[in-house]
Amino acid sequence: MKKTIIIVCIGIVIGLLVSLGTYKGVKETAGDKFCILCHSMEPMVEVYKEDVHGGNNALGIKAKCVSCHLPQDTLMNYLYVKAKNGAVEVAITAFGKPENINWYKKRAHRKSFVYDSGCLSCHTNILEQTNAENPKQLEMHKHYESKLLTNKKLSCVSCHISSGHESLRNKLNELKPEYKPVMNVIDGGGH
Amino acid sequence: MKTYNIPILLLLLMGGVILLVLNVNEPKTYVMDVNSNSKYPIKSYHQELQLECKNCHGEGSEEDYEELEDEQCLTCHKSKEYLAQRISFMEKDKTSPHNSYHDGTTLSCYECHHSHEKSVNMCADCHNVETWMKPIK
Numbered sequence: 001m002k003k004t005i006i007i008v009c010i011g012i013v014i015g016l017l018v019s020l021g022t023y024k025g026v027k028e029t030a031g032d033k034f035c036i037l038c039h040s041m042e043p044m045v046e047v048y049k050e051d052v053h054g055g056n057n058a059l060g061i062k063a064k065c066v067s068c069h070l071p072q073d074t075l076m077n078y079l080y081v082k083a084k085n086g087a088v089e090v091a092i093t094a095f096g097k098p099e100n101i102n103w104y105k106k107r108a109h110r111k112s113f114v115y116d117s118g119c120l121s122c123h124t125n126i127l128e129q130t131n132a133e134n135p136k137q138l139e140m141h142k143h144y145e146s147k148l149l150t151n152k153k154l155s156c157v158s159c160h161i162s163s164g165h166e167s168l169r170n171k172l173n174e175l176k177p178e179y180k181p182v183m184n185v186i187d188g189g190g191h
Numbered sequence: 192m193k194t195y196n197i198p199i200l201l202l203l204l205m206g207g208v209i210l211l212v213l214n215v216n217e218p219k220t221y222v223m224d225v226n227s228n229s230k231y232p233i234k235s236y237h238q239e240l241q242l243e244c245k246n247c248h249g250e251g252s253e254e255d256y257e258e259l260e261d262e263q264c265l266t267c268h269k270s271k272e273y274l275a276q277r278i279s280f281m282e283k284d285k286t287s288p289h290n291s292y293h294d295g296t297t298l299s300c301y302e303c304h305h306s307h308e309k310s311v312n313m314c315a316d317c318h319n320v321e322t323w324m325k326p327i328k
Contacts, residue, residue, distance in 0.1 A: 154241070167279075
């Protein structure tokens with residue numbers, strides 16, 4: 001009996017330590033300080049810091065990277081996608097060539113890495129709003145809602161293309177220009 | 192690194208490689224209902240949002256639909272200044288069509304963009320713009 005109590009107590013302590021470790025691990029790997037450890041994330045983090053979602057607002061409130069880039073619907077889903085993305089990204093960094101990633105193309109696939117459950121966990125009343133400075137906002141959010149149960153569901157980022165990283169295209173162009181530099185456009189480039 | 196961590200890391204890496212090979216991180220795509228035979232076909236980016244006529248032209252009868260004013264486009268697209276800011280990288284070479292060297296941000300959307308027919312690049316009337324920008328959607 002005494003032995004069982006000791007085993008149960010040790011079990012509880014181990015359980016608590018594992019839970020604490022998991023909690024700390026999940027928490028510490030949630031924000032820009034961790035994500036920027038991968039060199040390839042630097043441009044994204046840089047423009048995020050200039051964005052209203054990255055703390056550039058009157059109150060200095062920041063959405064963490066995972067607030068938008070991991071599903072916030074269930075804990076299991078959150079942990080599953082976090083583990084899956086973590087494994088893929090470690091593999092890309094270790095074996096791939098992250099410097100060759102075409103970020104312009106990635107942006108076109110934004111629906112696959114920005115989660116509506118994340119947006120809606122902060123913007124909680126956005127779909128119930130009945131007043132807005134721009135009435136078009138209400139109309140389009142109703143439109144979004146009307147597609148929710150169809151097989152052609154829209155995403156928040158279907159319309160809000162650059163939310164969270166407003167000037168990302170400009171930043172990417174500093175690093176890898178989309179177009180060749182134009183020489184003498186004004187002075188004789190025309191024809 | 193403690194030796195007992197190595198198998199865990201290896202497993203994680205192997206998992207990552209398998210997921211990469213399976214490409215499970217790729218986005219799901221779906222086919223749009225493209226009604227190109229329509230008298231007023233809409234552009235792919237508006238199709239993707241499944242916009243209907245009324246979203247731009249209002250609830251009235253189709254016979255009464257009129258061409259939109261710039262301000263109506265901007266109820267979704269925010270402002271001409273915002274659109275210029277999104278491509279401010281082009282201002283370095285003075286090639287930004289949304290903050291034009293000649294007209295600033297004053298151009299009408301319709302100078303280039305046409306919702307129901309092929310768009311045109313007004314800059315191309317005078318300049319060779321092939322290296323400046325992609326074809327206008």
